Amino acid sequence: MAMDLASPEPEDGPRRGGRVRKTVERYNPPARAAEQEGEDEQDESDLSDEEPTRQPGKKRMSNGRPKKLAKPKKKDVGEEIPVEPVDGFKNDSALFNALLSPDIALQQVVDDWVETYQQTENDEVSEKASMQEMVLFFVRCCGLSANVDEDEAMDEDDIIGTIERIQDESVHRTAAVYPLVSKTKNLRPFRNNLNNLVHRLIKTLALTPCLYETSTAKGARSAAILPLLLSWLHSMSSSPLRPIRHTSTYITLKMISALAEVASEISQDLSVKQRQRDVEVQKGGKGPAALKRVKTLEEKVNEAGTKKAALDAALNDSFDTLFVHRVRDADPAIRKDCLRELGVWIKKYEEFYVTRTHLQYLSKSLNDPDAHARVEAVKAASNLFSGDQQSPGARDFLSRLAPRLVEIALRDVDLSVRVNAISLITQIDQTGMLADPQEHTQRTAEDPRQRVARLMFNHEPRIRKAIGGFVRGLYEEDVQKLQTQWAGAKQGKKKRSAAEDDIMERLRYKALAALLVGVSRSLEESDVGSSRQGAESNTMASWAKAAVESLRNDFEELQEWHKLAEYLLLDHSQNEESWLMEDDEETMMLHVLVESVKQDDSDGDDLTKTLIDVVPRLFTKHQADSDRISGILTLVKHMKLSVYAEMRKMTAYESLWDDVIKQFLQHTDEDVLKNAAAAIDHLASEDSTANTNSTKLVELEDNLFASLRETINGEEVFSMTLEDDQLITLQAILLRIKLLQKTVDISDAFESEEGGQSSVWEIVLAFAERGEVGYKAESMLVEQAIRVILFHIARLLKNLTKSEDASKLESVNVKINRAVKMYDRLALMPGNASDSVRQKAFRSFLELHTMCRTPAAAACTLTMNSEVQNRVGQSFGQIAEAFISDQGETDDSRALNENLFLKVAASFVGAVQCGVLDIDHAKDPLALFGRCGPTYDAVTKKLAEVLRDEGIYNKQADLVQHVADSALKASFTTFLEGDDEEPTATVALAKTIASSFIVHGTHFTVLRQIHPNDVCDMHRSCLDFISRRLANYHRQLKSGNRKSGLNQDHAQRKFNQCLAFFKVLVHLLGPITGTGAVSIRKEMEEIWKTTGMRPGNAKAWDSWRAYDKRLVNIASKDPNVKMMVTQKAVEDEDSAESSEHEEEATEAAEEDEVALESEASGPKSSTPLKRSRQNLSRDPVEAEEEEVEEPEEPIERSPEPFADVEMNLNVEEVEPDEGRSGKAQNGSEPKKRKVRR
Known part of the structure; x- marks a missing residue:
């Protein structure tokens, strides 16, 4: 049914009551679209002489009140709003048009409408026109073009019928995007303006008696405005059309928020007037003046009570009629709006909405499937803390809600929900509702507060940031307990050893240390999977790092780290004072100090001046503890070393060098040595102290190499017998040499033969050659020696320049050849070398060849013949199979094995990229794609770039075809040998290889691609590969009998697995042309004829049908x-x-x-x-x-x-x-x- 956009037909005679219809001037924009000109003509025709209009000279009947002064006529609202028309929305509503202007003065718009409505007393025509304008505004806000006449707007009994008519007219033309959810430029200010207009409308009406009129007390009008508007909105909110339902619900919610604010103000005013009346009554005055005052106050109380009752009734009606249904709406956006506004109502009108009836919807909404709705529910609940005091209903509700909030904070899938839940839990905990009255001094691991506190070690930064306030509350509670204990112990002693303020400060750090250690221990003891997974790691240093990131903004104690340093420098070995820390607590706080310094963004000079005094003392105190000394060494990297020279503290600088060297030479822990090497590198890079640096480096080299020679004591390295202590010492020395080589150039001392002694080069090379013997206990020592040799050659190649003489180049080449032979024997030759030694030698072998391919090493070229390359490929396959078959017994061992294998794979891929290995060997790592983890896949994807360059730019398409074909067949063969249902790894490999066939430009345009004939050849080869296997299993199925049911099932399963190969091939059809597609289909036809197979209707053939359909599509698009x-x-x-x-x-x-x-x-x-x-x-x-005519019988x-x-x-x-x-x-x-x- 077409919708009539014209105004209603004019009436033939005067309406009831003897009044004539009042003409309402409509908004007419200055520029209308051409398609709306017909509508304008219809609107103008409605103002014909046949329609009686109100006579301006006609007098009104006196109602006993003085006549108001005439006010100057205001311009129509629409004339002051230059609105750009919005496509798809009518603009015949002045109020709706006002919402489209970002700079409109909405208060003036509201005042004009309210003033017009106020003048409608005893004027039914004007009243209908005003209400029709407001109802039409609601309809236009929904994005609808239907009209509502004045009689329909005022007919409260037939609102549902009118809405059904609007729905019928709009159901086929309703846009999916309506003004409330539209993101277009012209509708961008709509939502904000709608909020302001509704709020201003209610606040303005609250200044008049109109708002408080009810259906039973309508005053001089035919209908009370508030019940009528709410009836319209309530009825619209149950519409099946989402634009109507959502928009009307949104307007009603905003209207209720404004009404709640007005009702709250009236309630407060009523309380004040009641107190004034009670005071006046208590005075007991009997005079006329006193009685008059009491009567006046009583009238004011009654008036305020009447207003409050009217608003409370409207709020109750809206809640029961609209909210309870829309809060369960299927649309999550509507549910979200309801919960958000409920929080506003709780905050604005607490005495009315903080009841079990209203709050139950918050607890139910915490289980909402939509994350945005859950966020709004949590935010709404947090508004219960807006007042100074909480009502008993709020406390009871929050105490019941707390366990659910704890579970949300720990396990919810949405971060925003968890962050808001943590904020609300923090507020609840501050009231003491979470604390257990029977709680002992030490909180248990399953205590709700302890479980929430463990979130400071969560892997999500947002969670760690949000938990700081909660942990601060626990910390203050623990501090209070310690101070109470200290005050009790203080009474029994006459004299204290320190000032009272210092003791209080130490107690605060003691409480923080105990809290962090207690929470970290509960994390270890907890069996909660989510919390366990949330921890970054189980090391003290990582916990301290997470704790500082989480708590730094909420704890001044962590920002003033110099006070913490002074506290740590005290002697905590005594157990008499309550502020003394235990060993775990001291270790934790030392790491907290290190992390606090790292995150300090203050001036580097001030920080260094403090560390100049602190670091040496920390070295002295903790030099025997490797865990603590490792953290202290990291402080050196944050020092601005030029401050030493500026302050003329070179003695202190030399002392710092001595401390670092001492730790480097004494400790054997790898973390300590790495941090010490990094500190040495930082010290050696300072230019202002270059002389001191050179002296200390020479001293370090002499001591390091002297310790190596002293340990071997002149024996023959290859044949000497190593004791356990001697083996550990040599491993530590070689580790020190390896770490030092990465940061400092020690090549000269490394090759020095001063005093007729063997050079360190010869000693280390001999240790590496001991790997051929295969002693498992010496594996670590040999691995260190292998890497030391490689790093030394890398340093030599880095130092080479074009001006080097021939003798030096010859010396470098000799060392390279000796290292290559040693690596070859360990990695590629059969022997007794352990697996770990073989992997390390294999990796070093490839990296050495790769280094010699760089331009800097052009004078020391190193090549690899085809026979060696084949052995390298075989060795890589053996290492890969060993990794796949042996995943380790524990998580740590699996992670270690994976790390070692990934390093080998990266070296192999790098060798292919650099040209050390021929491109043909790329098939070996590609065949393992999808089987060794995402990191391996990311490394191996580099080979796809190599294939693309070779096939497209270097015109080696046949070679690329061979590599891709071999890799796919090897990967799918592995799939057939397993029990997997889908060839996931092979499909992933096919997608990766497909990326090497085409070079895409912008908008997926094809810039270059491999020749289609080569891809067709690959498909033919793959079809031949899979047809042989299909034919084999097909013969088994045909020749089977009832007695071989097991073999039949196996053959059928393998046959279905083979058909899955077409899922792989479908991703490799990119460059195929139509003629190629036709030839491939003919090839498939020939295969079916040769093997006697025909495609069936079983689900297993879906992959072939998809492949065949893709070929047809390609052919159909080829001219x-x-x-x-x-x-x-x-x-x-x-x-x-x-x-x-x-x-x-x-x-x-x-x-x-x-x-x-x-x-x-x-x-x-x-x-x-x-x-x-x-x-x-x-x-x-x-x-x-x-x-x-052709016969209609089916054609086969x-x-x-x-x-x-x-x-x-x-x-x-x-x-x-x-x-x-x-x-x-x-x-x-x-x-x-x-x-x-």
């Missing part, structure tokens, strides 16, 4: 294929016509011969011969043809749409599922074809 098929069809037609002509000529000759014989044997008749010759004078086919077709090019099909339009219909492809009836009788 060459269409031309070829058309040309073939024409040739077939010509051949058929030629054959028919020959057949007709033969038949005509036979008839002539029969006629001649008849003439010779009987009466002469020229009729047969004449008829025959007449027939020959025409087309011999046309002479004997008739048009007959091949399951392949165009299995052969000779089939006369229009491949441009035929799809695999088409061609089976009895109609032609264009939907017409079947064509008639000519057939011989």
